[in-house]
Amino acid sequence: MIDIALPKGRLGDDVYRMFKNMGINAVDIEAKTRKLFFEDKQNGVRFYLIKPSDVAVYVERGAVDIGVVGKDSLVESGADVYELLDLGIGKCNMCVCSPNAFVDKQNSVLKVATKYPYIAREYYGEREIDIIKLNGSIELAPLIGLSHVIVDIVETGSTLRENNLKVDTIIMELSARVIASKSRYNFNKDRIDQLLRELI
Numbered sequence: 001m002i003d004i005a006l007p008k009g010r011l012g013d014d015v016y017r018m019f020k021n022m023g024i025n026a027v028d029i030e031a032k033t034r035k036l037f038f039e040d041k042q043n044g045v046r047f048y049l050i051k052p053s054d055v056a057v058y059v060e061r062g063a064v065d066i067g068v069v070g071k072d073s074l075v076e077s078g079a080d081v082y083e084l085l086d087l088g089i090g091k092c093n094m095c096v097c098s099p100n101a102f103v104d105k106q107n108s109v110l111k112v113a114t115k116y117p118y119i120a121r122e123y124y125g126e127r128e129i130d131i132i133k134l135n136g137s138i139e140l141a142p143l144i145g146l147s148h149v150i151v152d153i154v155e156t157g158s159t160l161r162e163n164n165l166k167v168d169t170i171i172m173e174l175s176a177r178v179i180a181s182k183s184r185y186n187f188n189k190d191r192i193d194q195l196l197r198e199l200i
Contacts, residue, residue, distance in 0.1 A: 003066075022199060068176055068179075071173075143163060
């Protein structure tokens with residue numbers, strides 16, 4: 001069996017449809033049960049539904065052969081895995097955003113609210129910043145003075161515009177990536193490569 005970690009939610013649903021379109025069908029996965037793994041025994045594939053931020057951990061530790069993860073979660077995790085394929089779905093950008101009237105003076109400590117402290121630190125490098133780790137409603141932080149800027153995912157920008165925020169810098173382009181466990185990929189390389197060729 002090839003073990004595949006799918007992120008729970010819309011991205012995982014989209015990727016599962018891609019596998020289904022190529023003839024891999026773990027029927028129960030669409031039944032909205034509370035099961036966490038599903039098999040297509042005929043095609044030798046097993047899917048696991050995993051919290052998106054945990055996919056890279058399962059793959060790195062060799063609990064599964066491959067997984068699908070957003071580039072944001074992959075970079076933030078720092079996981080030591082093979083990045084095999086850009087699926088070209090779930091496209092968005094990691095950005096620095098701030099209130100429309102904000103001007104970065106560069107000579108003071110910058111307060112940065114984010115779900116992605118590693119990405120933010122890497123982006124700002126030697127600059128002195130104060131990371132404020134949040135898990136939701138990141139856009140609110142600069143509006144009430146908790147931070148100067150945010151580092152967050154921007155898809156359409158509508159939430160920013162509705163809250164008088166702007167994109168200052170695009171840090172990186174993001175999309176869904178297929179990643180592989182280094183140990184398990186070396187063992188199952190031919191089968192995994194064939195699966196990915198059929199997927200795209």
